[in-house]
Amino acid sequence: MKEIKLKYKSSQCTVEIPDKNLHGILNSQDLPEVKNAEEEVKSAMQNPIDSETLSTLARGKHNIVILVSDITRPSPSYILLPPIIEELVKSGASYDNITVVFGLGYHRKQTAEEMEKLVGHSIFNKIKCINHDIDDCINIGTTSRGTPVDIFRPVAEADFIIATGNMEFHYKAGYSGGNKALLPGVCSKRTIETNHVMMIKPGAMPGKCEGNPMREDIDEAGTLAGVDFIVNAVLNSHKKIVKVVAGNPIKAHREGTKYIDKMYKIKLKKKADIVVASCGGYPKDINLYQSQKGLENASYAVKDGGSIILLAECRDGLGEKLFKEWMMKAKNPQEPVEWIQKKFMLGAHKAAVICTVLERIKVYLVSSMSDEIVKNIFMHPVRSPQEGLDMALKEYGENSSVLVIPYANSVLPCVEN
Template sequence: MKDDKYKDVLLKYGKETVSVKLDKEMCNVLYPEDLPGVYDPQKEVIDSIENPIGSPSLKDMAKGKRDVVILASDITRPSPSNIMVPPIVDELNKAGIPDESIKVVFGLGYHRKQTEEEKKKLVGEDILKRVRCIDHDINDCVYVGTTKRGTPVEVFREVYDADFVIATGNLELHYKAGYSGGYKALLPGVCSKNTIEKNHILMFSNGAMPGKIDGNPMREDIEEGGKLAGVDFIVNAVLNSHKEIVKVVAGDPVRAHREGAKYIDKMYKRVISEKADIVIASCGGYPKDINLYQAQKGLDNAAYSVKDGGTIILVAECIEGLGEKLFSDWMVNASCPDEPLKWIKEEFRLGAHKAAVICEVLKRAEIYLVSSLDRDFTEKIFFKYAKTVQDALDEALKKHEDGAKILVIPYANSTLPYVE
């Protein structure tokens, strides 16, 4: 006879799935509320640039320009540049700007340089042949001013020299800057290491959190820096959890961005009635859980839904281990979670900042890590070890009283729970 008291919930883990059996009365499963993908994505891009938000049309704005830069995301981001960039180039041609006056600059932030094959994958072979496509150079930047929060804005020379800048990208929740997209393609996208570090320090300030713009010091600093450097027009895609385009917004870097953020909120901001005693969070599988550095995003979102002193079960394969060298060094060499928090205040270092963010959560909650990492290593970096999600849940239930509330977040990297 079927037991109706329990249900099995499937969670993505690497390229596979794992299951956990849950008491129906004790648990709630929180999924994104996906909007459908548009029928014709390229037409959606064309419509957006012909009917921009808060600005004249791209064709009218670009007339007479001699050196146009299109900012595009690098290979680590899911931005559909291959769909967005060709119509933008075509529209610039209609404004009288030839291909040789247009260049695509990939914003690397602090990431590695890309191969030609990766560039082709991002924008397509036709664009790669038609216009110059280059990586941003973190060591060749020009100072344009300082924000009121003290961030010196140093921008890649090729962007600085342009007389018209279009920023593209995908809009999604960002664990500290509120949202991606908008001016973020410029800062940190095509800035110096000095600029990126100074801006990223603000992630430890009050108000730096996902889904928040007003009163978010990190986002406000990005937008002030973007205005100093100059972005004339944006084209941002909103994607559902299947990476389908549901909306493209274009036009003014602030007004169009805010309109796009409304679609993100509809899909990924999810109301819960109360915080849970136990939160089971899957990052959403590969590549979101390829290493702990990426899986941190899911942990951070899960932290908004757990009670102080509660338990988070992070489901992340981490087939490539911790992922980033400095992050790994800080996690491995710390003797307790307090140390990375102390070190980051003494000297902010990119990469290592995520060790401090994880340790902030470790101070609030007990965290099980269900991964490919062995027990000794898992415990060395301050997580509790469990071979399976079910093992972790069974152990967590021993700690919490009868009737413990359990929340499951199958796509934690992109789902933000909040209590109204």
């Protein structure tokens, strides 16, 4: 018998699994933090991927925009920006020629204090910093998949665009980073929604770029908008920089994905009957809307008709307003999937994503939500992972296979061909 500790809310709980049933514990393989983060950024820019150096490309440009992540993302902008601006000044740009734009997508605007925290005191006092305005966008074209590319006016009017950010798995666009700083970062509501509809199409999944309609549409939008150069940080599970990639918005991004895969993509020979998955405790399991990522990742390790025992406290309940509304009014898991195809709504989209998992997998949920609510959203309430596991083992038989994912929000199981 193997006793395994798992994070749940602000503490831990345990589950005991018979040795004959336990087929593996899937953990990330962190790469070490770089010794000098600033030197790593400089080195990446001096050795750009499929691109000339930033100082060469930016020579003669007079309206330079740097796209920066908002406070909901762990991007170390305060580390990335000083070497970038140093290179721009080397190319002949003045501080007055440079604008930092916070890519908000559909999020709220950043306060001045938040902006300063994100970029650092020195940059904030030297460079103009502004929020993306979702209502002040101009159209610069349409992608081959029919997405109208409406870009925040100051970005559309720039003569040089640099995209920054961090890289991690994205539950439908493959990975964050690269041209995602542009779309959804600094686009209009209709652009974001048109692109996000693609998340329910085949190929839209974490850890996949080529053949992923959502990511390919994002990259095409970035090309249309003229993103010139990217600087992306790859972070380990402790949010420390392990690699910085710079250069061509697509080629450099793809190089960065290799480091994400090394740490977080775990190969499996076959899927399991049962997966016990923790989102990683508070705040990652603060509500079901946030816990969706762990459920999505865990679903790639489970056979059709199998079960996930998901540990997600959900102290704030379901979370996002529209997501809650759709989950509670649906009569079956098929309805949100049908609704999102008729009318895409941000927030509600995660109801459709969760329900695509529930259509093929039984989910036992360990949470603080009432049994009534859990049952209403097509899951099975249990008081502990042990209770859920015992029920699943009884259902699938004494020889059923079990996998454990202690940090399901970060780890992506990948079944070998």
